[in-house]
Amino acid sequence: MxxxxxxxxxxxxxxxxxxxxxxxxxxxxxxxxxxxxxxxxxxxxxxxxxxxxxxxxxxxxxxxxxxxxxxxxxxxxxxxxxxxxxxxxxxxxxxxxxxxxxxxxxxxxxxxxxxxxxxxxxxxxxxxxxxxxxxxxxxxxxxxxxxxxxxxxxxxAELQSTLDNLSKDNILTLIPEKGESEKPLMVECSGEKIRRAGFGRNSLPESFPATQSGIESFLESLSMLKKSDQYLLLMIKPSASDYAMELVDEIRKKNFDVGYDVMMEDQRLSFQTLPDSQKTLP
Structure with a gap:
């Protein structure tokens, strides 16, 4: 121990x-x-x-x-x-x-x-x-x-739907170039009448008969427009071929910028812009 x-x-x-x-x-x-x-x-x-x-x-x-x-x-x-x-x-x-x-x-x-x-x-x-x-x-x-x-x-989707409707109704529309400062004045020429309206406006187009007096009235109405910020775009149907080029010359004599193109007889000209075409990304 x-x-x-x-x-x-x-x-x-x-x-x-x-x-x-x-x-x-x-x-x-x-x-x-x-x-x-x-x-x-x-x-x-x-x-x-x-x-x-x-x-x-x-x-x-x-x-x-x-x-x-x-x-x-x-x-x-x-x-x-x-x-x-x-x-x-x-x-x-x-x-x-x-x-x-x-x-x-x-x-x-x-x-x-x-x-x-x-x-x-x-x-x-x-x-x-x-x-x-x-x-x-x-x-x-x-x-x-x-x-x-x-x-x-x-x-x-909205633009496609609008284009489909325009195509179905045979409506011709203008897509102006982005950044364009001058406003186009759309003119539809047919054998029966001349229709004119500012592009993208909600007002109804003015209509003039496709006669000598009607053409003179149309030319006189141009004096109310501003030449500096507007130009004329004529869309000519085949039935308006007998007076269309003479009309283009008279418009140029008034010192307006003018352009022209042809469209089918059964087409209608749209004076409205495509919806939401000026939207910007969020």
């Missing part, structure tokens, strides 16, 4: 016990940091995989470091620290006081590993914030493009 003196030989001083507590606390802190870093890496990988679902978003392969690889580079050092900690704990369980030099070395290396892991974790968190912002910007861009796409689809 051991004596009291023999038992007292394995006692631990207060300062040694304090070193042991400090070492164990450091080990626990290190393990918590490792677990936290692993969770951050898992979240980073999940966010990166979601970002890759946007095919048009910029690639981040050149700007984002490979954190799992960096973490693996620290694995040997961390494994060494864990091994040293396990050896110290096993010695303590057997009642053997760890060497103070080994304890000090372990504490220093644990503090260094802790600061390294904290710095790496901070970098990962910053890049996660940037990834989240990039994902928000990509979603906003996608929504804007979707709005423009829907707008274009609706406009095309």
């Amino acid at each position: 051991p004596s009291r003196r023999e038992r007292a030989s394995v006692s631990i001083s207060l300062f040694s016990f304090q070193d042991i507590i400090t070492c164990l606390s450091g080990i626990m802190i290190l393990l918590v940091l490792l677990i936290s870093l692993d969770l951050v890496n898992i979240k980073f990988s999940d966010t990166n995989s979601r970002k890759s679902s946007f095919p048009d978003s910029p690639s981040s392969e050149d700007t984002i470091p490979s954190y799992p690889e960096n973490h693996d580079n620290n694995s040997p050092a961390v494994a060494t620290l864990q091994s040293m900690a396990i050896q110290i704990i096993e010695k303590m369980e057997k009642g053997i006081m760890p060497d103070s030099v080994d304890m000090a070395r372990l504490i220093v290396e644990m503090e260094y590993a802790e600061s390294s892991i904290l710095a790496q974790k901070e970098v990962v968190q910053k890049d996660l914030l940037q990834l989240n912002q990039d994902a928000k910007d990509a979603e906003k861009t996608r929504q804007d493009l979707e709005k423009k796409e829907n707008f274009l689809k609706q406009t095309i």
Whole structure:
């Protein structure tokens, strides 16, 4: 049976016990940091995989470091620290006081590993914030493009419907060039009458009989127009061929810009613009 003196030989001083507590606390802190870093890496990988679902978003392969690889580079050092900690704990369980030099070395290396892991974790968190912002910007861009796409689809459908109706009713319409400053004055010439109206206006066209007096009245009405911002466009049907070119010459004598083209006898001239043809993208 051991004596009291023999038992007292394995006692631990207060300062040694304090070193042991400090070492164990450091080990626990290190393990918590490792677990936290692993969770951050898992979240980073999940966010990166979601970002890759946007095919048009910029690639981040050149700007984002490979954190799992960096973490693996620290694995040997961390494994060494864990091994040293396990050896110290096993010695303590057997009642053997760890060497103070080994304890000090372990504490220093644990503090260094802790600061390294904290710095790496901070970098990962910053890049996660940037990834989240990039994902928000990509979603906003996608929504804007979707709005423009829907707008274009609706406009095309409206224009197609209008063109189909005009084609069905055999109506001829003018599509002026974009940015044109002069306003076209549309004139439809047939064997029965001359119809005139400003293009794009809601008012009904003026009508003149296709007789000598009617042609003279039409020419007199041109004196009320502004030559600087209007030009005449004559659409001539086959039945108006006997007077059309003479009418063009008389209009030119009045110093108006005039152009002409032919149309089918059974066609009708539209004086209205195509609906929504001047819409702009939202």
